[in-house]
Amino acid sequence: MSTYYCQSMSEKLTRILNAATTCIARSGVRGMRVNDVAAEAGVSPGLLYYHFTDRAGLLAATLEHINKQVSKDDAVLSSLGAEDRSRHVRHLLLDEIKDDADVRRNSVAWNELRACSIFEQELAEPLSRTTAEWNIEIAHAIVAASEGTSEDEASVTAEILTSLVEGISGRWLSGFITTDHARHLLTTAIDSLTTTRPTTRQEPAAQGRGK
Amino acid sequence: MSTYYCQSMSEKLTRILNAATTCIARSGVRGMRVNDVAAEAGVSPGLLYYHFTDRAGLLAATLEHINKQVSKDDAVLSSLGAEDRSRHVRHLLLDEIKDDADVRRNSVAWNELRACSIFEQELAEPLSRTTAEWNIEIAHAIVAASEGTSEDEASVTAEILTSLVEGISGRWLSGFITTDHARHLLTTAIDSLTTTRPTTRQEPAAQGRGK
DNA sequence: CGTACTTGACTGAAAATTCAGTCAGGATTA
DNA sequence: TAATCCTGACTGAATTTTCAGTCAAGTACG
Known part of the structure; x- marks a missing residue:
């Protein structure tokens, strides 16, 4: 019902994109069947070709949709106390792994996209962009949490932590x-990697990693 | 020529399994075409169905084959000096990521299998077994490298490191x-995670940890 | 009316699977 | 020794199945 075509996104469009995400989470990018997506969305297969020209178009749109879902979790980091900032990194990362249907669904889809990007490089570009943004976000949070950490160090630690999450x-x-x-x-891992990063005492004969 | 069926594995069987691994590394588990495997192995498609009943059977056998390849890299850890032992962990893990055609091929195949196991749980069981063995191997190496580390701690560290490698x-x-x-x-990450963690050993109030 | 949107049966190509048949070589018999 | 029968690995064309993509025919709304 209703027709706001030009405006934002018609309800069916959203339904289709969500259905596609669900299907990807259920059986993978390569296992996603156009007909299944249509059935899941409660529309006819033809409609998918009307809106997205072909399977690849549907996939691209869905990828963007998932990306949006994933990255909209960006939190506000300002206005946090020192204690909270330290916990911020932890929460940011731990939120990716929990017993929540949506979190799991997105995680599965994300995992799938990354696995597929090894074989289909057209998927790789948006994926690497989102990954880079995620790294930066975490790196910022790390810097905010502990003042002795340089940008470079935080960047490496962030990359390690986000890889680990995956x-x-x-x-x-x-x-x-x-x-x-x-x-x-x-x-x-977070505790171990975010504390005493640089040459903070600890072992005396530490190899000079300070760079 | 000759018929050693009972003995080890006929040459064609091996060829097929290697061909399947190559195909999986080239285009993924879902992208693997039975006919392509046959062509790659230089046999007829029918032979695949003669030996493995169907595509799924071929896949299962290939998984086991890859598993064997991957886990046969178990190294001898005895007869290593203290310095070498410390380096042992590092080598064990770093060997998974290097510019070597075989390493990359196995890595891609392994990655694919893990990704697929999310959707097909019959793949999960052997995979988790091999993963567990890998963890144990790394945990042993960690214990051997630093004496102050308990089995439990080493086990957790090993899990973190192997996850990180993936x-x-x-x-x-x-x-x-x-x-x-x-x-x-x-x-x-290895350096950071394997150098004496503060938690267990009662290092004189060394815990300057924020928490 | 016309435009935006929607349908679902249908098509064709690609992929999996089958199966009738070939062939090499080992056993059995005379 | 040789003639015959058997077995089972192997072939590849034929068949079946699976899907992405098409299209002629609506519906609803302005």
Whole structure:
């Protein structure tokens, strides 16, 4: 019902994009069947070709849609106390792994897209952009949390942590480890990697990593 | 010539399994075409169905084959000096990411299998077994390298590191980061995670940790 | 009326799977 | 020894299945 075509996005469009995301989460990018998406969205297959010219178009639109979902979680980091800032990094990362249908759905889709991008480089570009943004976000949070950390160091740490989230997510999603265990591993790693980064005492004979 | 069926594995069987691995590395599990595997192996499509009942059977056998390839890299850790032991962990992990056709091929195939196991749980079981073995191997190496580390701690660290390898591999394989950068990230993380963690040993009030 | 939107049966190409048949070489018999 | 039968790995053309993509025919709204 209703027709706001030009305006934002008709309800059916949204339904289709959500259906596609669900299908991708259910059986992967390569397992996504156009007919299944149509059925899931409760529309006819032809409609998908009317709006998105072909399967690739639907996929591209869905990718963008997922990207938007994922990156809209950007949080406001200003107006946080020192204690909170330290916890900010942790929350930002831990939020990617929890027992929440939407989080899991997006995570599966994201995981799939990354796996597919190895074989189809047209997927790689938007993906790498979003990944880079994520890294920057985390790096900022790290700098904000501990003042002794340089931008470069924070950047490397952020890359490590976001990669780790993806690695742990893989095992979590395939049911090899529980949500709690995944979060435990992540927490441990965050603690270890974000404290005493540079030449802070600790081992005396530390190799001079300060760069 | 000759018929050693019972013995080890006929040459054609091996050829088929290797061909399948190559095809998977080239275009993914879902992109693997039975006819392409046959062509790659230089046999007829029918032979694949003669040996493995169907596509799924071929896939399962190939998974096992890849698993074997991957886990046969188990190294001997005895007879290493203290210095070498410390380096052992590093090598064990860094060997997963390097500019070598075979390493990359196996890595791509492994990555694919992990991604697919999210959707097809029959793939998950052998995969999780191999992953567990890998964790144990790394955990042993960690314990051997630093005596103050408990089994439990080493186990957690190993899980973090192997997850990290998988996460970094994903970005490396899709061309988002270079081999050198991937190795740099991994090295940094290993150093940070394997140098005496404060928590257990009662280091004299060394915990300047924010928390 | 016309324009935007929607349908679902249909098409064709690509891929999986089948199957009737070939062939090499090992056993059995005389 | 040789003639015969058997077995089972192997072939590749034929068949079946699966899907992305098309299209003629609506519906609803202005």
